[in-house]
Amino acid sequence: MPADLLQGKAEASLSLTEEQKRDASEKLLLDSPQSSLKPAATRDSGTPTQADSLKGVLPEVTFENTEAALKDTPQLGEQKKAEIELKYGVLFETKDTCPPQDRDKLREPTLAELEILEWALSKNQAAVKPNVFSINRMSIMFSTDTTGASAFHSSESGVFGNSRVVINNTEKVLTKEDTKNGQSLGSVLLHEFGHRASFMKEPDIEGLGWRKIGEKDVAIETKDGSLYKYVEEKSADGKDKKIYWSKVDKDGNSLEDQPQGRLTDEQMLHLEKVSQPMRPANHPSETFANAMRMYCQNKETREELKTKCPYMYRYIDEYDRKELRRLGSDFFGISNYVRDENGDIVRNPQAWNPALA
Incomplete structure (x- = not known):
């Protein structure tokens, strides 16, 4: 290319x-x-x-x-x-x-x-x-x-x-x-x-701090291994909405009658297994997209993601390196392109590729 x-x-x-x-x-x-x-x-x-x-x-x-x-x-x-x-x-x-x-x-x-x-x-x-x-x-x-x-x-x-x-x-x-x-x-x-x-397969979802429940739904995982499903209730006129997290089992059945059966988003902020880069974190695809945005936008947003969500930063960093490797590598398998500290895609100075010289 x-x-x-x-x-x-x-x-x-x-x-x-x-x-x-x-x-x-x-x-x-x-x-x-x-x-x-x-x-x-x-x-x-x-x-x-x-x-x-x-x-x-x-x-x-x-x-x-x-x-x-x-x-x-x-x-x-x-x-x-x-x-x-x-x-x-x-x-x-x-x-x-x-x-x-x-x-x-x-x-x-x-x-x-x-x-x-x-x-x-x-x-x-x-x-x-x-x-x-x-x-x-x-x-x-x-x-x-x-x-x-x-x-x-x-x-x-x-x-x-x-x-x-x-x-x-x-x-x-x-x-x-x-x-x-x-x-x-x-x-x-x-x-x-x-x-x-984001082509969200089960390992990707778990890497972002979520778990698949039932056939189609997802739930966020807390530090003690509990699962919570995001719920958004709107008022009859649609002007107001209430957000909370409902405790469920691995099949998606409600466990709200148990202790901590319902959590506010503020409570979830302190209990989630993997710190999320956005609030509320309503779906793993949104988590991924916002993390990618912070990773790519500029030096300050990259640092914010790294400090606020270190595990998420490492996950996105590894994902991005794999994606850039798909754009080509040199004779020794070193990627032709890397992302610099400002989030820009640039030529990799460590790669040897006469075609790009």
Whole structure:
């Protein structure tokens, strides 16, 4: 595999003439964007003030993606999508390939969204690379939905079913890293790509601190070997929910009548056998995806995972090394690629491979 298929981060710089920049800027001023990233005054009152009239037609962007917004044109967007498809083996959904029930929601991404997507793909290339058991490539859809999660992962049933990540048009922080104001799109995408990597077999589930119960359910294991099933009860109007852990046996039968038959999530935090990287830890697939996100995102999140969940860190580290080894090794069996302290996939300086020189 050529080295440039793994070397790219979302730092690509698209050179523009001054005339192109001026044209793109004028287009942003003339065309009201369809993004839900609106100024605070518009969101709060629904009617922008006269002083906000200019802001009302400009997307709310951070310093990080201001340049991307100024050069955002349909032509550059199509060029960037083609580059990402070629480099990372994913497919952007079109009217022809999108599931029928979602076609009316299909939208074009902004250049800022594409650059953050490419950054996330570069972090999780081993996870997003088409799996050896699949004849399909992962698809990406940008949706006009303005409710729910900013992005989510779904898979079709069957061994050969492909998977897709849907990116909604919700208000989101268009950066790679989380901020004080909330979770970033980059962080969410790293989590969703973590789902792509997790083919949860029983040893994997147990390695993450969970146990299979009955035919399909799972339960978390405590330090004394007890099993607890995650339960979420919603109120009749759906506005409130109650979360607790219900004690069960290995077949999933309730043992709530026994001592400590029901635990709060705070109690489970101190009793779980393997410390979980997220609260509440409602399923091993979510545990895995969030651990992968922390492992890949940056130096600080890697250190947080290592300190907060040392066993989980070792498990994810071993898993990731195996995945990277699938991307190729040298004559002596040393992996061509490793992950550096910032979570980036880089060439392994210890590997000897003339083809990558």
